[in-house]
Amino acid sequence: MSGNYGHRLEFGTFVTPTNASPETPVALARRSEELGYDLVTFQDHPYQPAFLDTWTLLSWVAGRTERIRLAANVLNVPLRAPAVLARSAASLDLLSDGRLDLALGAGAFWQAIEAMGGRRLTPRESVDALGEAIDVIRALLAVDDPTPASYPGEHHRLDGAERGPLPAHHIPIWLGARRPRMLRLVGAKADGWLPTLGPVEPDALRAGNKIIDEAAREAGPDPAEIRRLLNISGRFAPTRQGLLHGPAASWVEDLLPLVVEDGVGTLILMTDDDATMTRFAQEVVPALREAVDRRLPAPLPTTARRSVTVRARRRPGIAYDEVPPSLVDSAVEPGDVGYSQVKSNYMRGGAPGLILRPGTPAEVADALAFARAHRDLPLGIRSGGHGISGRSTNDGGLVIDVGRMNEIRVLDEATRRVRIGPGARWMQVAAALAPYGWALTSGDYGGVGVGGLATAGGVGWLARKHGLTIDHLRAVELVLADGTQVRASDTENPDLFWAVRGAGANFGVVTAFEFEVDEVGPVGWAQFALDASDPELLVRWGAAVEAAPRDLTSALLMGPPRIGQPRVAQVMAMVDSDDPATIVGQLQPVADIAPGYDQQVVITSYASVMANASDGPHHGQGEPISRTGFVEHLTPAFAAAANRLLASGVVYFFHIRSVGGAVTDVDPDAMAWSHRGVNFHVSAFGRHRGRLDALWDDLFAGQLRGTYLSFETDQRPERLADAFPPRTLARLRELKARYDPDQLFRDNFAITPDTASRTTP
């Protein structure tokens, strides 16, 4: 008696992939999704011309569904090369956002396989070949191993193949199996067993489980890790006629022992009949769940459970088993497949103990409740993971990653009101607005996430013409430290709305932004490489930019001087105009500040400039070391200081961006971000904290006016005073006392609450 193995109870459908009416299996897959099934599966017989190719169909269905998981039932390995299958599986898993399961079979119908050009194998060979195929697939998907994959199998070989791609989740491998050799293979290597009821009667299920469990114990894994699936078929009838032939209640009676006694964790209904599918989902599934939970000592989990190997890598001090159910499946912990892709951010290496990935405001509230129960641990809030000041990763702590909340939706075309989730990247925002002839000024790098930037400021390629990103913000929805969901705008919680625009990281997790965006057509985009040997270059660039019409926004990049190489400044500029004469006319004075080595001017779109970034996974290492500040004019004294900084060898990257223009139009008291009178934003990145701080403090003493927290990594308390003038900071401390008195949000330039004014909100 094997009993139940404690897996979440799941239900699937088995749909005939007929090609006579190719839309039918697709419609049945969508219907399965609508009815709440966990899984839709298709048989795979590549020699059968009446069927659609199963892999093609799975990929197509992935494009036409949102939630339901997909699997073949089962894939014909003799006609599908395992190495290509591994990469195809990873691709489909990525494209479907982790919805692929891999069910494999050793093959049958050998005459048909041979007729297709496949190789006939004996039953014994076919099991060996399947075992090798599993090894090949696992080897290619083991991306954490940096060495090329080699595998000297008898049937399948790898000889120095590159591994990857990394799928979105651990793709379980299930095997269709009946005979003892195959069952032993399930126990030794697979994540699940997928037989069909009929050929396999309940007695055979028990015998099969026994063989699998024994083989699993021998090979090492806990037998309970192996999911037991079962294809079933039957008919509904007013009265019981036999096994799975009768009213819903008799189905429940028949299925109950399979789950409770024979450990079946997934029931897959083989039918193409909408009525049967519907009735099973609506009448059998809920009744069976209830009956199972009544019969078992404890109810079955409602979320996927993590394997022993995953649990072994958990960090201390985190109540992993108390993660709210709404977040369990999407959470990533150190042993999970995708961990290496989410542990670090763009500029910073990390090893958090748990990454929670809420998809709704309610789930953000759940995540914050979990964070409140772990106050001793670092807490990072991540949207795109590009934060320099923001610690959106840590070592052994929690990260709340809102990347899934990335919807971009036009609310009103007439007023150009757009609602954007915090997880969207600016390149996606730009691409979504381009078809309307609109743009929203953002940062200068398309991979950056909306949440971090739109709560901090937003200095980018349209700054002089269109101001800061936060200048376009009209409302936000956020979850406060205590889990309350609130909306803030000029008329709703206006003080919170004031604080979010510049100091948002201290007040909550924004779940939606509403912006009023601008009409922006094609733009001119220039990149110049200029001779920087003259120390006055910065002065001339600064003067040219300040004198330019607001259409033009520019930035300048320099590195340290290199022996034997000319000094070069990279200057980039965007001109918000589609008229070639205007573009060239406005760029000329900037290009003329020094002799040029190279130049490129194109007419393109804002979206296209923002698309010059990757929003792929981050693999930052170490800690970024930077200093930053604002300056009104690039004076000769400033240029001298900058040149000394560059010549010191302490700085490897020096960056000035134009602000000014429309940024200065806004009242400094209108929002928490208050540096309205400045024309330039200056940043430097170095490798040594102490040396950079010492030099920066010395060289720029008295020259800088305030700082932009997004680019600052100096943790000394003076920086907060640089970021917020006294009146602003006082108001922020008062509000902190109201909205986050216990300082849950403290990892990104914490504002200490003004305890004197501590009141309840």
Next chain:
Amino acid sequence: MSDYGHDLLFGTFVTPTVQPVRHAVDLAVLADRAGLDLVTFQDHPYQPRFHDTWTLLSYVAARTERVHLSGNVLNLPLRQPAVLARSAASLDLLSGGRFELGIGAGAFWEAIEAMGGRRLAAGQAITALDEAIRIMREVWAADKPGGVRVDGEYYRVNGAKRGPAPAHQVNVWIGAYKPRMLRLTGRVGDGWLPSLQYLPGGPGDLATMNEQIDESAVAAGREPAQIRRLLNVGGQFAPTGRSLLDGPPEQWAEDLAGLALEHGVSAFILGSDDPAAIELFAAEVAPATRELVAEERARTAAG
């Protein structure tokens, strides 16, 4: 001067990069909405930084409405021809006749071998491609009696059932540069799909290569016009013209019209991952090129 008189097609060649995951999908959807005729992806199954091209093509087909899709070009050595035939027919059926089969003999044999594939010499690979095309067309010929029998040196199909028939006649476009591949293209291809950047002598090479295809077609009893000439092109849009395909859209249209009228190219596939370039290509270059070519063809017909 050889204009084969085909309607002009315009398409994109998008990098099937695996990160960001939806990069290629988003650009394909953009091309579909922008009104382009074709979206194509390279196929290197040994390259883990790319999506599996077949999976991507199928997924993208499900997310687009109108645009045709093709590999550019599919890697035959790692794809079983009989399975590929049914997969192609399936995708054509699911997509309502929007699939075309760009295919090549293979390259990067070391990487193919590392994946467990079979290393072939250039000549062998061409013979294998010839056999594979025969197999695929036989599988698609659902109405012909009997099973598929192709007893090739590299692929053997012995009595496999025929079908399914695709929703439309799937075009076989062959990536070819060398004489034997060009002759194969002339003999069996529905199209020729080279990349401008790989022509050592630039566009001028098209003339001699076209001749080889035409001669081989005639020798096989076919009309040279049965073989569409496609071309992968790259370049950039700039306010002022500098060189071939580097200048404003009007100049691009003139450049492409020249290639169409002089060298018979009737499908231009833009290698670009830049959404603005794709939109300009669709909105400005394609209609202007069509107009220039139509005018010239009308003038020639009248003259």
